[in-house]
Amino acid sequence: MTTLASPDRSIRKGGQAKRHGRGLTGLLLVSAPVMLLGWLIIYPIFNAIGRTLFVKGDAGVRFGFDSYHQFLTDGYSLSNLWLTLWVTAVCAALLMATCLPLALYLRFAKSRVAALVQGLALFPMFVPSVILAYALIRTIGPNGAVDLVLNAVGLPKINSPYLTPWGPIIGLVWDNIPLTTLMLVAGLGGVSDNAVEAARDAGARHFALLRHIILPQIGNAMLVVLSFTVLSIFSAFTLPYVLGPASPEMMGPFMQRTFSQVLDTRMAVTQAVITFIICAGFGAFYVRSIAKNREARR
Amino acid sequence: MTAIDPVTMARDSHVPTHKTKKTDWLGLGIVAVLGLVVVVPLVVVAIWAFAEVWRYPSLLPQEFGLRFWNATLARPDVWGAMFLSIRLSVTVTLLSAIICLPAAYAFARLDFPGRNVLFLSFLASHAFPKFGLLVAIAGIFLNLGLISTFWGVVLIQLVGTLMMMIWIPVAAFQNVDRAMEEAARDAGAGPLRVFWSVSLPQAAPTIFAAVLLSFVGTFYETEGAWLIGAPEIRTMPVLMITFINNQIVVQYGAVLSVLLWIPSFIALMFTRRLVGSASFAKGFGV
Amino acid sequence: MAQLSLKNIGKSFDGTDVIRDISLDVEDGELVCLLGPSGSGKSTILRMAGGFETPDRGAILIDGQDVTRIPPEKRPTGMVFQSHALWSHMSVADNIAFGLKLRRMPRREIQEKVAGALELVGLADYGSRRVWQLSGGQQQRVAIARALVLEPKILLLDEPFASLDQHLREHLREELRDIQRRLGITTLFVTHGQDEALALADRIVVLQGGEIEQVASPDQMYRAPETRFVAGFIGSMNFLACDMRGGRSDHAVFQIEASVSDGPVELAIRPEAIVVTPSATSTARVHRTTDYGTHILVDIDLADGTRVKAMCPPATRLATGQPVSLSADRVTVFRGTEKLADVAPVEMREVAHV
Numbered sequence: 001m002t003t004l005a006s007p008d009r010s011i012r013k014g015g016q017a018k019r020h021g022r023g024l025t026g027l028l029l030v031s032a033p034v035m036l037l038g039w040l041i042i043y044p045i046f047n048a049i050g051r052t053l054f055v056k057g058d059a060g061v062r063f064g065f066d067s068y069h070q071f072l073t074d075g076y077s078l079s080n081l082w083l084t085l086w087v088t089a090v091c092a093a094l095l096m097a098t099c100l101p102l103a104l105y106l107r108f109a110k111s112r113v114a115a116l117v118q119g120l121a122l123f124p125m126f127v128p129s130v131i132l133a134y135a136l137i138r139t140i141g142p143n144g145a146v147d148l149v150l151n152a153v154g155l156p157k158i159n160s161p162y163l164t165p166w167g168p169i170i171g172l173v174w175d176n177i178p179l180t181t182l183m184l185v186a187g188l189g190g191v192s193d194n195a196v197e198a199a200r201d202a203g204a205r206h207f208a209l210l211r212h213i214i215l216p217q218i219g220n221a222m223l224v225v226l227s228f229t230v231l232s233i234f235s236a237f238t239l240p241y242v243l244g245p246a247s248p249e250m251m252g253p254f255m256q257r258t259f260s261q262v263l264d265t266r267m268a269v270t271q272a273v274i275t276f277i278i279c280a281g282f283g284a285f286y287v288r289s290i291a292k293n294r295e296a297r298r
Numbered sequence: 299m300t301a302i303d304p305v306t307m308a309r310d311s312h313v314p315t316h317k318t319k320k321t322d323w324l325g326l327g328i329v330a331v332l333g334l335v336v337v338v339p340l341v342v343v344a345i346w347a348f349a350e351v352w353r354y355p356s357l358l359p360q361e362f363g364l365r366f367w368n369a370t371l372a373r374p375d376v377w378g379a380m381f382l383s384i385r386l387s388v389t390v391t392l393l394s395a396i397i398c399l400p401a402a403y404a405f406a407r408l409d410f411p412g413r414n415v416l417f418l419s420f421l422a423s424h425a426f427p428k429f430g431l432l433v434a435i436a437g438i439f440l441n442l443g444l445i446s447t448f449w450g451v452v453l454i455q456l457v458g459t460l461m462m463m464i465w466i467p468v469a470a471f472q473n474v475d476r477a478m479e480e481a482a483r484d485a486g487a488g489p490l491r492v493f494w495s496v497s498l499p500q501a502a503p504t505i506f507a508a509v510l511l512s513f514v515g516t517f518y519e520t521e522g523a524w525l526i527g528a529p530e531i532r533t534m535p536v537l538m539i540t541f542i543n544n545q546i547v548v549q550y551g552a553v554l555s556v557l558l559w560i561p562s563f564i565a566l567m568f569t570r571r572l573v574g575s576a577s578f579a580k581g582f583g584v
Numbered sequence: 585m586a587q588l589s590l591k592n593i594g595k596s597f598d599g600t601d602v603i604r605d606i607s608l609d610v611e612d613g614e615l616v617c618l619l620g621p622s623g624s625g626k627s628t629i630l631r632m633a634g635g636f637e638t639p640d641r642g643a644i645l646i647d648g649q650d651v652t653r654i655p656p657e658k659r660p661t662g663m664v665f666q667s668h669a670l671w672s673h674m675s676v677a678d679n680i681a682f683g684l685k686l687r688r689m690p691r692r693e694i695q696e697k698v699a700g701a702l703e704l705v706g707l708a709d710y711g712s713r714r715v716w717q718l719s720g721g722q723q724q725r726v727a728i729a730r731a732l733v734l735e736p737k738i739l740l741l742d743e744p745f746a747s748l749d750q751h752l753r754e755h756l757r758e759e760l761r762d763i764q765r766r767l768g769i770t771t772l773f774v775t776h777g778q779d780e781a782l783a784l785a786d787r788i789v790v791l792q793g794g795e796i797e798q799v800a801s802p803d804q805m806y807r808a809p810e811t812r813f814v815a816g817f818i819g820s821m822n823f824l825a826c827d828m829r830g831g832r833s834d835h836a837v838f839q840i841e842a843s844v845s846d847g848p849v850e851l852a853i854r855p856e857a858i859v860v861t862p863s864a865t866s867t868a869r870v871h872r873t874t875d876y877g878t879h880i881l882v883d884i885d886l887a888d889g890t891r892v893k894a895m896c897p898p899a900t901r902l903a904t905g906q907p908v909s910l911s912a913d914r915v916t917v918f919r920g921t922e923k924l925a926d927v928a929p930v931e932m933r934e935v936a937h938v
Contacts, residue, residue: 026410113325202683235427
């Protein structure tokens, strides 16, 4: 389950809070989580960068890009990186293709079936990824349930995605459907019923409606969703580790193996910094739109 | 009622009736597909948990029974992992509530220098790929000797709950109508009394949902536990992974999955309203 | 040009009838207001006329052509929404041009039409503005221009001025009335404000509980309400319960004669129909006077405890507690919801109570 999260919509009220000497109380109350945040998120990032750029040798501290050089010249590392990029791109595309129609349906459907659809779409959020991984192995793995059914009706077995890149792709898409759909529905909440009805009144049919009215209004929301998805998929660990191929492997399992089995901390941290750098654009965009949304809601 | 019929054309001819309660075929289609994709894998696991013999290519197990439940529950490592996971989740959730709830109240209701920047920085911690961050933290923990210790895992999981335990309660406190608090002040209650008698009870259901979500989230947290806890600290999900990897008796994993699914089912019951709400999704920056 | 007919329309949501059985004709160039409290079904009727809801029963005709099943994008109607519903990602001109572009009209022609529409609503230079740069009143004008530019046969307005302040509302109301007259466009207008309906409409349709209470011109609606509901809903009205016996009311103050069967009735009297005269012998007493400048509103407590509102000329001087006698120059008699009689002034004179 994704436990990390972010802002709320109505910070504005807090802005009216009175100032009589509450400044210190407020700071005191938030100090514990802020310190934890500083120690376990902000400091590790800078520490990681420092650790990979400076090496303590016999002749004191030495500056150098050698660990990055090592990564970028190692064919295996690079193929892991490419695999991760490819899986991330495919997942993001599949998620958008699945969740946008789902979100459109949930936003505009008026029947009672919609509640059921919402329940089903949210359901994967409550299935921990370990169980999901296990369930997928039993279902689409070799001799899994799908094979059983195909065999029963006399069709050949499927080419099992287990231990291929498609294993983690299926798992990650499954796992990310709820949040992606929820976020898209929230984005679509900004498109008012009346705005859509006015467009229909002006003569827009389904496709024109989607293209000229709905998509332009949720463009930013879609980019946020995309960034969020990329950030969470790029460094996924459990599903790629259990379902994915052993070689080349995705960055999550690769970092874990480098850290725990190869015991090369510096290289593992280098790999982590490389994931930071690759995700930096999405991360920056994500932070920027959170900040912007909070401005706008104030 | 003597409705004065205003219209020239009264009820002269036949009145056409249409059936507008159209069946929502699209919705039913989506339900069917989602049901297949979402529910079937879990059903398969449930069947496996109660299968004593299931050889390919039979559609259903040859023999049903509870033998593997006994076998799984007789394993000491399962009980060890179970108690460890519960101990971890309780510790992390309690610590998280103790440090986050006051902070959430402060973010929601008090004004202090740097309030917006600090709050934003909590939300922005999503902007880093999570596992990369874990590796960076692990690098530090290695030097501190926290790797493979109970408190190392507590710390890493605590960080994971921070965001949820801050922004959901912040939203909950902000949704308490200020006028309610002011009315209580007006009636003579001091600030602490107002917090205890008005703000907290009003925000309680949402906060409870957040606490439950972080408890369950911690219980299932795999990546931090795997990276920081290995090899000494083996939580339920970690044990589950080793069962999957080592491919020992299939049913062990199935039984564990069914067992493990119980807490998440409870969470589903209690938190669906919160999770389905628009403000929850907006929390992720949309 | 265009005529809109609703024939025996009915609609239910979740098993409850929102619209029971409504028939209504809007004639060419006419402006009809649907007026009613919230939940009366007025918006549903409008949305059915626009094609956003489909009636369960009955038919909708535009110029005699059945459009009941035709979706809004193909219906010759133009709708203005309460929340203006302008598309915030487009400029003002793009908002207006959207429907024309969908119709693949040549660019030149679109520009001309958009300019014309903007001029019509008095926003000639605002085409390149963003929607959120406009005030509430300007946004609503753009919404009107957007609906009109497609030259719909029927203009539908769903409480378009409800979110504006009183002053602006009155101003836009007049402008809308002028535009509607100039174009001669058949218009259906939904409102819950009676002043708006009285000021705008050629005919008013008062709705309650999904049924038509009365259809009448504004002056008729005020002066000759046909049901108890309309009498109470339009303007203010005193209702006094009493019994009729042998064609006479047994009310202590307002004794009227009307050929009405015996039984309980309510006498409905407008405040302005009550004449108040100081009278030392009367048991009715002034409770309070409120000076509105143009008139003085007097609350009077009758001996039986009911309170009556009377509208008096501005020069009236009455003190609180002062005994007064009352007479009414026009009374409508209702039994239940049904109107039984209008009673003319003659019989009413000198009924002061001792």
